[in-house]
Amino acid sequence: EVQLVESGGGLxxxxxxxxxSCTASGFTFSTYxxxxxxxxxxxxxxxxxxxxxDGSDKYYVDSVKGRFTISRDNAKNSLYLQMNSLRAExxxxxxxxxxxxxxxxxxxFWFDPWGQGTLVTVSS
Amino acid sequence: EIVMTQxxxxxxxxxxxxxTLSCRASRSVSSNLAWYQHKPGQAPRLLIFGAxxxxxxxxxxxxxxxxxxxxxxxxxxxxxxxxxxxxxxxYNNWPPITFGQGTRLEIK
Numbered sequence: 001e002v003q004l005v006e007s008g009g010g011l012x013x014x015x016x017x018x019x020x021s022c023t024a025s026g027f028t029f030s031t032y033x034x035x036x037x038x039x040x041x042x043x044x045x046x047x048x049x050x051x052x053x054d055g056s057d058k059y060y061v062d063s064v065k066g067r068f069t070i071s072r073d074n075a076k077n078s079l080y081l082q083m084n085s086l087r088a089e090x091x092x093x094x095x096x097x098x099x100x101x102x103x104x105x106x107x108x109f110w111f112d113p114w115g116q117g118t119l120v121t122v123s124s
Numbered sequence: 125e126i127v128m129t130q131x132x133x134x135x136x137x138x139x140x141x142x143x144t145l146s147c148r149a150s151r152s153v154s155s156n157l158a159w160y161q162h163k164p165g166q167a168p169r170l171l172i173f174g175a176x177x178x179x180x181x182x183x184x185x186x187x188x189x190x191x192x193x194x195x196x197x198x199x200x201x202x203x204x205x206x207x208x209x210x211x212x213x214x215y216n217n218w219p220p221i222t223f224g225q226g227t228r229l230e231i232k
Contacts, residue, residue, distance in 0.1 A: 045162070046223065059219040095168070110158035115167060
């Protein structure tokens with residue numbers, strides 16, 4: 001069974017930093033693109049960033065560029081999100097999610113499955 | 125950036141009836157559209173990809189249609205477990221990957 005388990009959330013002051021982790025199991029982590037997606041309180045889903053299998057390509061939503069860094073450690077089956085210069089509007093539940101491949105091995109950029117999420121609260 | 129707009133924001137439907145949710149893209153996304161179900165405190169769940177292909181294990185009561193800029197998710201014969209928030213998501217043109225703002229499906 002594919003499982004994604006996020007950790008590292010918590011309360012942080014504006015301007016502070018936090019590092020989220022996502023531990024994967026049940027699939028060959030090193031061969032899949034992975035993403036972070038967030039949901040702010042009372043809001044919808046927002047894609048944050050994704051990363052290629054080997055970490056060579058990374059993409060971000062404009063609102064986090066220069067502040068957040070996505071990375072991975074394939075030896076540890078882990079995905080990370082380093083969040084710096086945090087703002088109140090970064091308050092959200094952060095989910096990690098896997099990008100599937102079709103039968104030809106071509107990557108698809110919907111999300112399946114998702115983890116349960118970890119809550120980040122930015123407040124003084 | 126492709127903007128996804130869902131309607132209505134809230135849909136009230138009685139159990140056993142059909143629900144029709146709409147999603148519009150600001151420009152064509154071909155058939156590169158997915159639908160998700162999200163319940164409070166749970167992980168979002170993939171329902172549909174490729175605009176009309178049901179994900180593994182998803183009931184045949186869920187069906188997706190459309191292409192280009194107009195898409196529909198139809199849930200036939202609503203059951204209690206279907207009441208949730210539903211999101212569409214385009215993956216045709218990214219970054220960024222974008223979601224609609226969601227439709228809350230509530231019990232009438």
